[in-house]
Amino acid sequence: MAASEQRVSAFSYVPRAVAPRAMISAQGVQKRYGDANGLLALENITLDIAEGEFVSLLGPSGCGKSTFLRCLAGLERPTGGSLLLDGAPINGPPEKLGIAFQRDALLDWFSILENALLPADFGGYDKKTYEPRARELLNMVGLKDFTDVYPSALSGGMRQRAAICRSLLLKPRLLLMDEPFGALDALTRDQLNVDLHHLWQQQRMTVGFVTHSISEAVFLSTRIVVFSARPGKIAEDIHVDLPDDRKLAVRDTPDFIRYTQHIRGLFEKMGLIHD
Numbered sequence: 001m002a003a004s005e006q007r008v009s010a011f012s013y014v015p016r017a018v019a020p021r022a023m024i025s026a027q028g029v030q031k032r033y034g035d036a037n038g039l040l041a042l043e044n045i046t047l048d049i050a051e052g053e054f055v056s057l058l059g060p061s062g063c064g065k066s067t068f069l070r071c072l073a074g075l076e077r078p079t080g081g082s083l084l085l086d087g088a089p090i091n092g093p094p095e096k097l098g099i100a101f102q103r104d105a106l107l108d109w110f111s112i113l114e115n116a117l118l119p120a121d122f123g124g125y126d127k128k129t130y131e132p133r134a135r136e137l138l139n140m141v142g143l144k145d146f147t148d149v150y151p152s153a154l155s156g157g158m159r160q161r162a163a164i165c166r167s168l169l170l171k172p173r174l175l176l177m178d179e180p181f182g183a184l185d186a187l188t189r190d191q192l193n194v195d196l197h198h199l200w201q202q203q204r205m206t207v208g209f210v211t212h213s214i215s216e217a218v219f220l221s222t223r224i225v226v227f228s229a230r231p232g233k234i235a236e237d238i239h240v241d242l243p244d245d246r247k248l249a250v251r252d253t254p255d256f257i258r259y260t261q262h263i264r265g266l267f268e269k270m271g272l273i274h275d
């Protein structure tokens with residue numbers, strides 16, 4: 001499906017008349033693993049992402065969401081098309097990048113505060129300079145009293161909160177998250193959705209977020225890019241026009257439900273879910 005054939009509906013993303021310059025610009029991005037006969041994971045991905053957008057990638061398992069995220073992180077290279085950050089090709093992990101994955105990857109022999117400070121360590125920055133920010137972030141997500149505790153003493157949700165603080169330590173312009181809440185129970189996941197929404201509201205970093213949850217995507221995003229089955233193509237690019245300051249109760253509103261129904265309908269049409 002060519003970019004021009006992408007689905008357009010009442011929900012579709014329409015760039016604003018005076019659009020801010022794209023921070024990320026993908027033009028016909030293709031990713032094939034292996035040689036010329038290898039597996040085609042992504043085909044013809046074309047989209048621009050402006051600074052400060054919260055973009056979720058939704059789609060069936062194996063459709064290339066993580067592959068696209070890894071291309072954005074400079075951990076994989078597209079095999080076709082162009083992928084630009086601030087107008088320059090992404091040839092490696094960009095500066096000011098924050099990453100969070102499903103496994104929190106905290107280091108068990110460091111305290112929570114030390115874990116949150118690791119990016120300063122790795123980046124060769126003075127840890128003392130960043131300590132107030134690490135403490136502020138940990139405070140914001142309810143870990144104020146756990147800064148000196150080791151990860152093994154924390155629940156999965158608390159660990160993931162600490163991991164998110166770590167990814168935000170250096171004030172990333174771009175935060176890439178691959179199913180960061182996938183392993184958490186529903187209540188903890190709800191709370192972390194709220195926490196992440198608050199963090200995004202305050203810091204306004206650009207976020208690329210991979211999830212399998214339609215409701216999580218609608219709650220968090222300003223925009224949802226729905227991929228079709230492999231090779232991943234954009235099935236629909238949806239602008240989420242919900243209040244900027246979202247509380248969990250927004251999920252009970254007719255507007256929210258219209259979005260979740262619409263996306264479920266797309267997956268039904270793709271034959272991915274049925275009653």
Ligand SMILES: Nc1ncnc2c1ncn2[C@@H]1O[C@H](COP(=O)(O)OP(=O)(O)OP(=O)(O)O)[C@@H](O)[C@H]1O
Pocket residue numbers: 033034039041059060061062063064065066067068230
């Ligand atoms: N390093 C790799 N080498 C070869 N094939 C790969 C590699 N990484 C991913 N793939 C394949 O590329 C396709 C897309 O994988 P990817 O992980 O990007 O999908 P996804 O949409 O994130 O899947 P899921 O939702 O299940 O996590 C899959 O068929 C996968 O097997």
